[in-house]
Amino acid sequence: MNSMGFFEYLASRWDDLLELSIEHAQVVLISLLVATAIGVTLGVLTYRRPAAAQAVLAVASAILTVPSFALFGLLIPILGLGYTPTVVALSCYAVLSILRNTITGLQSVDPAVTESAKGMGLSDWQQLFKIEMPLAWPVIIAGIRVSALLILGIAAIAAYVNGPGLGGDIFSGLSRIGGANSLNLVLGGFLGIIVLALVFEVLFALLGRLTTSRGLN
Amino acid sequence: MEGVDGSNSGTKAMIRLENLTKTFPGQTEPAVEDLSMEIYEGEIVVFVGPSGCGKTTTMKMINRIIEPSGGRIFLNDEDVTTTNSDKLRRRIGYVIQQIGLFPHMTIADNIATVPKMLGWDKKRISERTDELLETVGMDRSYRDRYPKELSGGQRQRVGVARAMAADPPIMLMDEPFGAVDPITRERLQDEFLRLQEEIKKTIVFVTHDIDEAIKMGDRIAILREKSVIAQYDTPERILTDPADEYVENFIGAGASLKRLSLSKVRDIKTSEWPVARLTDSPDEVKELLRKSGKDYVLLLDEDRKPKRWVGLEELELNGVPLRNAGWPAVAIVEGKSSLYETLDTMITSYKGSAIVVDDRGRYESIVDFGTVLQAIEEMRPEENRVGGGA
Ligand SMILES: Nc1ncnc2c1ncn2[C@@H]1O[C@H](COP(=O)(O)OP(=O)(O)OP(=O)(O)O)[C@@H](O)[C@H]1O
Numbered sequence: 001m002n003s004m005g006f007f008e009y010l011a012s013r014w015d016d017l018l019e020l021s022i023e024h025a026q027v028v029l030i031s032l033l034v035a036t037a038i039g040v041t042l043g044v045l046t047y048r049r050p051a052a053a054q055a056v057l058a059v060a061s062a063i064l065t066v067p068s069f070a071l072f073g074l075l076i077p078i079l080g081l082g083y084t085p086t087v088v089a090l091s092c093y094a095v096l097s098i099l100r101n102t103i104t105g106l107q108s109v110d111p112a113v114t115e116s117a118k119g120m121g122l123s124d125w126q127q128l129f130k131i132e133m134p135l136a137w138p139v140i141i142a143g144i145r146v147s148a149l150l151i152l153g154i155a156a157i158a159a160y161v162n163g164p165g166l167g168g169d170i171f172s173g174l175s176r177i178g179g180a181n182s183l184n185l186v187l188g189g190f191l192g193i194i195v196l197a198l199v200f201e202v203l204f205a206l207l208g209r210l211t212t213s214r215g216l217n
Numbered sequence: 218m219e220g221v222d223g224s225n226s227g228t229k230a231m232i233r234l235e236n237l238t239k240t241f242p243g244q245t246e247p248a249v250e251d252l253s254m255e256i257y258e259g260e261i262v263v264f265v266g267p268s269g270c271g272k273t274t275t276m277k278m279i280n281r282i283i284e285p286s287g288g289r290i291f292l293n294d295e296d297v298t299t300t301n302s303d304k305l306r307r308r309i310g311y312v313i314q315q316i317g318l319f320p321h322m323t324i325a326d327n328i329a330t331v332p333k334m335l336g337w338d339k340k341r342i343s344e345r346t347d348e349l350l351e352t353v354g355m356d357r358s359y360r361d362r363y364p365k366e367l368s369g370g371q372r373q374r375v376g377v378a379r380a381m382a383a384d385p386p387i388m389l390m391d392e393p394f395g396a397v398d399p400i401t402r403e404r405l406q407d408e409f410l411r412l413q414e415e416i417k418k419t420i421v422f423v424t425h426d427i428d429e430a431i432k433m434g435d436r437i438a439i440l441r442e443k444s445v446i447a448q449y450d451t452p453e454r455i456l457t458d459p460a461d462e463y464v465e466n467f468i469g470a471g472a473s474l475k476r477l478s479l480s481k482v483r484d485i486k487t488s489e490w491p492v493a494r495l496t497d498s499p500d501e502v503k504e505l506l507r508k509s510g511k512d513y514v515l516l517l518d519e520d521r522k523p524k525r526w527v528g529l530e531e532l533e534l535n536g537v538p539l540r541n542a543g544w545p546a547v548a549i550v551e552g553k554s555s556l557y558e559t560l561d562t563m564i565t566s567y568k569g570s571a572i573v574v575d576d577r578g579r580y581e582s583i584v585d586f587g588t589v590l591q592a593i594e595e596m597r598p599e600e601n602r603v604g605g606g607a
């Protein structure tokens with residue numbers, strides 16, 4: 001096959017790229033959901049206990065320092081190849097900023113607000129769901145957004161464990177660099193990720209606005 | 218005013234604290250030690266004392282925001298020391314200095330918090346919200362605003378409205394007017410006192426400002442360190458008969474003047490004065506003056522509003538109409554004015570007396586310096602009186 005220009009390449013493969021991008025977005029979204037469930041739950045359980053909060057944050061930060069290749073590699077013997085190890089690894093990376101923002105958000109609720117809620121007879125759960133979570137929400141969603149950007153990039157490495165998404169193109173391009181269309185493959189993958197990042201930004205900005213009370217901004 | 222003083226026998230104790238003690242974890246000294254007191258139904262009781270003496274801690278033990286380490290709390294003779302604290306709190310209105318409105322909820326939703334928890338239906342909640350906004354002097358258009366869109370004074374009003382939403386018989390207020398400017402504070406205080414006339418709640422009110430205590434309190438508890446009661450009495454008695462030096466020092470200078478702010482003109486004996494009409498003839502007025510034996514006559518207009526003072530000299534000046542004779546009648550007070558204001562008026566206007574009018578400005582009587590002095594004398598406890606009293 002002869003090398004073609006990048007735009008020519010895009011024109012010939014845009015439907016494949018779109019499909020890969022959707023796969024990529026899907027796996028990122030699923031990982032975000034899992035990470036949000038874990039991060040918010042851990043945050044809620046620990047925000048009133050500084051020692052516990054410190055401990056879970058330390059663990060989540062430690063995970064982030066593990067190089068992604070190493071983490072994916074570690075997961076192969078346990079979870080094999082494909083979708084599952086991808087979601088697990090991405091979720092691990094996404095937890096930190098969601099957890100940290102949940103704790104910060106909940107801790108920074110004005111104590112006068114929680115005290116008046118308590119004084120009015122709201123139970124602990126009512127305080128959490130009716131008062132503290134809505135007030136911490138803008139901070140939490142900012143954490144999810146940061147995690148989203150982070151794992152959009154990392155997801156490309158999932159190709160190493162035969163994961164879905166744009167990583168496949170990038171890896172195969174890189175492995176035969178100099179060959180026909182190899183650069184186009186890499187660039188196409190990058191472009192897909194960048195476009196996804198922009199789309200995510202817009203969606204999170206919208207979601208943030210729609211789910212945050214008008215009284216808070 | 219004598220009826221207000223005294224033991225208040227016959228009134229029901231709404232809140233009873235028995236040997237209440239709080240020692241915070243990790244501390245050796247208690248913050249509140251062995252406090253026992255009764256708070257009567259329908260009264261405002263003010264806790265006042267120096268910073269750190271335990272006022273807030275004591276108040277927060279009543280709704281168990283702070284759990285006591287010892288002692289008992291009774292509401293209406295029901296022991297609530299260990300009952301479900303969330304349910305307890307829904308029966309007690311709670312207002313704190315920082316107000317703590319929920320910033321993500323509209324004013325209406327803030328106010329509706331407790332009614333919603335109590336399961337009221339939508340219509341009832343909505344009506345109650347409107348009613349409360351009106352009660353605290355705010356327009357209905359504020360319903361859908363958010364707390365950040367209100368002024369400090371308005372937030373404070375909403376805080377009070379929210380605390381009253383489910384009509385709790387008891388309200389706890391910790392320095393509720395502490396965070397607003399002095400003018401707004403005075404207005405909020407006045408409005409709240411007027412409101413209390415109608416709602417007659419049992420209120421525990423914390424402040425460190427003795428003047429606010431005197432103004433707001435039906436009864437004042439002056440506290441020492443660890444919430445030990447130095448004196449628990451009506452403002453009148455605390456001012457005229459402080460229990461000890463601590464209380465005296467706490468009241469500070471000017472106790473007698475503060476005492477004057479508690480008595481009203483209508484409580485003391487005012488005197489008659491010869492009055493004539495602006496439309497009367499000068500000769501008639503002269504005749505009246507001669508007969509009365511006074512030096513001046515007070516001239517009233519057709520609505521009986523005081524207009525001018527005239528003496529014999531001015532009446533002799535021929536050709537001056539009564540309307541312009543003598544000097545203008547200033548120094549006017551109402552029956553509901555305090556003796557403090559009355560004295561102030563007298564001094565400001567260089568007159569040894571003030572004219573008392575009714576709420577429509579019509580002449581009623583005259584109060585003079587001597588009468589006020591005598592009233593002060595009568596406020597003193599018997600043993601301290603100069604001349605043995607009247
Ligand atoms: N949560 C707490 N933990 C430990 N000590 C506390 C706590 N709350 C209050 N104290 C201590 O208890 C004492 C009484 O405090 P409290 O807040 O009741 O005082 P206060 O009379 O309300 O003072 P202020 O006029 O300054 O509000 C103080 O010595 C304070 O340091």
Ligand SMILES: [Mg+2]
Nearest residue numbers: 272273274391
């Ligand atoms: Mg206090």
